Amino acid sequence: xxxxxxxxxxxxxxxxxxxxxxxxxxxxxxxxxxxxxxxxxxxxxxxxxxxxxxxxxxxxxxxxxxxxxxxxxxxxxxxxxxxxxxxxxxxxxxxxxxxxxxxxxxxxxxxxxxxxxxxxxxxxxxxxxxxxxxxxxxxxxxxxxxxxxxxxxxxxxxxxxxxxxxxxxxxxxxxxxxxxxxxxxxxxxxxxxxxxxxxxxxxxxxxxxxxxxxxxxxxxxxxxxxxxxxxxxxxxxxxxxxxxxxxxxxxxxxxxxxxxxxxxxxxxxxxxxxxxxxxxxxxxxxxxxxxxxxxxxxxxxxxxxxxxxxxxxxxxxxxxxxxxxxxxxxxxxxxxxxxxxxxxxxxxxxxxxxxxxxx
Amino acid sequence: xxxxxxxxxxxxxxxxxxxxxxxxxxxxxxxxxxxxxxxxxxxxxxxxxxxxxxxxxxxxxxxxxxxxxxxxxxxxxxxxxxxxxxxxxxxxxxxxxxxxxxxxxxxxxxxxxxxxxxxxxxxxxxxxxxxxxxxxxxxxxxxxxxxxxxxxxxxxxxxxxxxxxxxxxxxxxxxxxxxxxxxxxxxxxxxxxxxxxxxxxxxxxxxxxxxxxxxxxxxxxxxxxxxxxxxxxxxxxxxxxxxxxxxxxxxxxxxxxxx
Ligand SMILES: Nc1ncnc2c1ncn2[C@@H]1O[C@H](COP(=O)(O)OP(=O)(O)O)[C@@H](O)[C@H]1O
Ligand SMILES: [Mg+2]
Numbered sequence: 001x002x003x004x005x006x007x008x009x010x011x012x013x014x015x016x017x018x019x020x021x022x023x024x025x026x027x028x029x030x031x032x033x034x035x036x037x038x039x040x041x042x043x044x045x046x047x048x049x050x051x052x053x054x055x056x057x058x059x060x061x062x063x064x065x066x067x068x069x070x071x072x073x074x075x076x077x078x079x080x081x082x083x084x085x086x087x088x089x090x091x092x093x094x095x096x097x098x099x100x101x102x103x104x105x106x107x108x109x110x111x112x113x114x115x116x117x118x119x120x121x122x123x124x125x126x127x128x129x130x131x132x133x134x135x136x137x138x139x140x141x142x143x144x145x146x147x148x149x150x151x152x153x154x155x156x157x158x159x160x161x162x163x164x165x166x167x168x169x170x171x172x173x174x175x176x177x178x179x180x181x182x183x184x185x186x187x188x189x190x191x192x193x194x195x196x197x198x199x200x201x202x203x204x205x206x207x208x209x210x211x212x213x214x215x216x217x218x219x220x221x222x223x224x225x226x227x228x229x230x231x232x233x234x235x236x237x238x239x240x241x242x243x244x245x246x247x248x249x250x251x252x253x254x255x256x257x258x259x260x261x262x263x264x265x266x267x268x269x270x271x272x273x274x275x276x277x278x279x280x281x282x283x284x285x286x287x288x289x290x291x292x293x294x295x296x297x298x299x300x301x302x303x304x305x306x307x308x309x310x311x312x313x314x315x316x317x318x319x320x321x322x323x324x325x326x327x328x329x330x331x332x333x334x335x336x337x338x339x340x341x342x343x344x345x346x347x348x349x350x351x352x353x354x355x356x357x358x359x
Numbered sequence: 360x361x362x363x364x365x366x367x368x369x370x371x372x373x374x375x376x377x378x379x380x381x382x383x384x385x386x387x388x389x390x391x392x393x394x395x396x397x398x399x400x401x402x403x404x405x406x407x408x409x410x411x412x413x414x415x416x417x418x419x420x421x422x423x424x425x426x427x428x429x430x431x432x433x434x435x436x437x438x439x440x441x442x443x444x445x446x447x448x449x450x451x452x453x454x455x456x457x458x459x460x461x462x463x464x465x466x467x468x469x470x471x472x473x474x475x476x477x478x479x480x481x482x483x484x485x486x487x488x489x490x491x492x493x494x495x496x497x498x499x500x501x502x503x504x505x506x507x508x509x510x511x512x513x514x515x516x517x518x519x520x521x522x523x524x525x526x527x528x529x530x531x532x533x534x535x536x537x538x539x540x541x542x543x544x545x546x547x548x549x550x551x552x553x554x555x556x557x558x559x560x561x562x563x564x565x566x567x568x569x570x571x572x573x574x575x576x577x578x579x580x581x582x583x584x585x586x587x588x589x590x591x592x593x594x595x596x597x598x599x600x601x602x603x604x605x606x607x608x609x610x611x612x613x614x615x616x617x618x
Contacts, residue, residue: 168417238454242518244415246468246525247444256471260458 023074030067030083037063060091104336111333114326119334123304124292129320134331136294137309141338143298144209144288144305145278148216153270155217156224163225164232165254182222190218191283198287207289209298212305215283220273227269231262267349275342279335281307306335361388361559362428362445362528364409369423370588371401371408373416378404380588382423384578391551391560393570393597396580397612401589402563403451405580406531409561410446411439427529447527451534453514455506455521462502464517465489468525484524492520493550512543519550523558530554532562536569548573567613571601579609 041058045051064087072080122133159179163172194215198206235258243253259266289302290312310331317324364386371379379401386392394402407413408421411432425432432442455464465485469476476484485502489495494516498509506517515535522530532551536544544566551560551573564570570577577600582589593606604610 236454238450238452239456241412241415241450242454242456242521243467243471245410245412245443245448245450246471246521247440247442248468248471249440252471252473257456257458261456263458 022076022079024079025071025074029070033066033070034059034063037061037066064088064091107329107333107336110326110329112330114330115333119327119330123294125294127292128318130323132323132327134304134306134309134327134334136291137304137306137331138334139294139296140209140288140303141278141306141335143296144212144284144303145216145274147210147213147298148220148277149270149274151213151217152220152224152273156221156273157228157266157270159221159225160228160232161254163229165250165258179222179225182218183226185218187215187219187280188282188286191215191286193218194283194287207287207302208300209288209295209303211287212284212303213298215287216277216280219280219283220277223273223276224270227273228262228266231265231269232258234265235261264350264353267353268346271342271346271349275339275346278338278342279307281311284308285311306331306338310335361557363388364529364559365424365426366409367424367426369405369408369421369425371404371413372418372420372422373404374418377588379408379580380590382591384591384594386559386561387576388559389555389557390575391555391562391573392576392578393574394561394563394578394580395565395567395570395612396589396592397582398565399585399589400580400582402580403533404589405591406533406561406563407448409529409531410448411442412448414439444525445527446529446531447522447525449515449518449522449530449532449535452538453511453518455509455514455517457505457507459506460503461498461506461509461517464506465520465524467521488520488524489517491523491554492516493546493553494520510543512539512546515539515543515547516550519547519554523554527558529559529561532560534563534565537565544569567601571597577601579604579606579612581608581612 038055038059040062041055041060042050044058045054048054064084067087068080068084071083075083118131119133119135120138121135122131123136124132124134159175163175167175194211197214198208198211239257239261240253243257244250248256284305285308288305288308290304290308291302292304295301295303310328313324313328313331366382366384366386369379369382370377382405394406396402404413409425409432413419413421421433423433427445431437455461456467459467462485463470465488466481469481469484486495486499489498494513497513498504498517501508506514509517515538519530519535536547539547548569551562554560562570562574574597576594577597578594579592579600580589581592593600593604593609595605599605600609601613604613
């Protein structure tokens with residue numbers, strides 16, 4: 001049985017064509033029904049004293065039911081189910097976005113008050129009320145995170161290379177297992193680990209920036225390993241074989257063919273792993289502590305970091321409570337901006353370093 | 360410099376699975392040897408064992424002897440990397456390096472092995488290899504474009520240029536035309552006929568006309584059933600194989616009678 005395409009009919013233009021058509025709801029019907037639903041929702045919620053959240057909840061529920069019913073009556077069950085699922089998916093998306101928008105709005109609203117030059121140029125030395133800034137905390141976060149990256153990226157990358165290119169058998173399985181375990185370590189445990197390690201090495205009451213970097217590395221290494229491993233696995237085996245067939249030894253193949261091919265994904269993974277740890281508070285709280293002055297040397301004493309700075313501004317305000325709260329919000333805002341900047345960098349890396357296939 | 364290859368009592372394994380059994384054959388220098396046979400009978404496996412690419416896979420191993428001009432390729436003191444420098448390979452699917460330009464792809468054998476070369480020498484090598492692969496005129500204006508910007512047939516010729524740029528003695532080709540259109544296929548067949556002046560060529564092909572057109576010698580691989588090892592059933596001059604083969608199985612395969 002083969003289907004033939006019938007030529008267009010010109011003789012009986014009013015006969016049904018080969019494709020059956022069905023009535024459809026007008027284009028703006030769904031939107032209109034939802035607006036009507038919202039209106040009804042407003043009325044309903046007004047019965048018990050007007051409430052915007054309740055309005056939206058009633059409105060969406062009524063709108064969904066109305067769209068489904070209308071579609072079922074006019075377009076049939078298949079289309080109606082389609083519309084129902086579309087409504088549910090969009091609603092779920094909306095619910096997921098609400099906290100994000102709310103949080104961004106709140107942080108922006110409260111953080112902007114102190115987003116000024118002083119905040120970026122002053123430390124907290126001698127500040128008990130208004131003024132002061134987080135220069136020392138911003139620099140501390142940058143230094144400690146960079147140090148954590150310097151420790152984690154080589155270890156993580158080399159581990160991933162071992163797992164994908166060289167490893168086999170029991171050792172490979174053991175490493176994979178422990179990387180999995182490390183992924184689940186709570187961040188406070190990482191902090192306590194670094195704390196215990198340095199206390200054993202240097203005695204009690206030691207506080208160093210590098211301790212924080214070590215704690216962050218414990219969290220960062222498994223992320224780097226995992227993301228790099230996935231990316232290296234994506235490099236087609238044919239490229240490795242092409243290189244071997246030219247008489248290139250394995251290690252050169254890895255360095256000159258596999259890594260350059262995967263560089264975009266590796267860069268993206270590393271950047272995202274940095275973004276993952278830059279906002280960690282607990283491990284830094286127990287290892288690095290906090291100071292009010294600027295200390296740029298991670299091997300000498302306490303340092304300030306943005307998350308810990310925000311934490312203390314919030315929990316231990318002096319007499320001028322509002323000034324401390326404002327600084328905490330601004331520190332949070334700067335941290336969010338930092339993470340977003342890292343995400344943008346990750347995107348740019350994957351855009352610019354991806355192998356070109358353009359014709 | 361083309362070289363002669365003698366294979367004796369070769370068994371090829373994937374782990375415990377014997378994929379190819381008891382191959383004895385002599386491959387003549389400066390000629391094209393074609394390998395034909397149904398899918399899964401071990402043609403690729405045999406070809407990859409000649410330049411020791413087989414053992415790259417975990418668990419894969421080889422028993423027996425392959426001798427190239429008196430040198431045992433599987434000898435204890437032989438480095439597989441050196442074998443592969445002498446025996447180049449072209450794969451079924453064109454696989455230029457995606458991060459490299461056309462120029463760098465051709466120079467890859469030198470670059471990846473960190474051979475120091477003067478810029479003029481490299482230029483000359485690239486041009487010579489691309490001319491050798493009949494690709495120079497098509498790409499000479501865009502040597503810095505990525506290799507993946509070429510058409511499939513051009514990419515395969517780029518891979519051939521890359522393989523001959525390291526000046527191997529032997530060139531192995533595993534179904535080099537099966538992903539290409541008829542015109543590109545003809546271009547590559549012409550190229551093979553030119554290249555056999557300088558190299559020993561072994562080609563696996565599913566296309567019997569192609570084997571008949573280009574090769575001097577033809578080997579027919581077959582297997583008795585699934586899970587059985589593949590064997591070299593017959594090895595004879597191409598004319599004989601296609602007109603009056605010694606073995607019934609060969610005749611059946613060539614005339615399209617299977618099973
Ligand atoms: N990587 C591999 N691992 C295990 N068995 C393989 C592998 N590659 C091929 N084989 C087996 O080896 C036999 C020969 O395969 P192959 O050489 O690819 O055949 P051909 O190239 O003639 O089609 C087949 O039975 C196939 O299943
Ligand atoms: Mg094959």
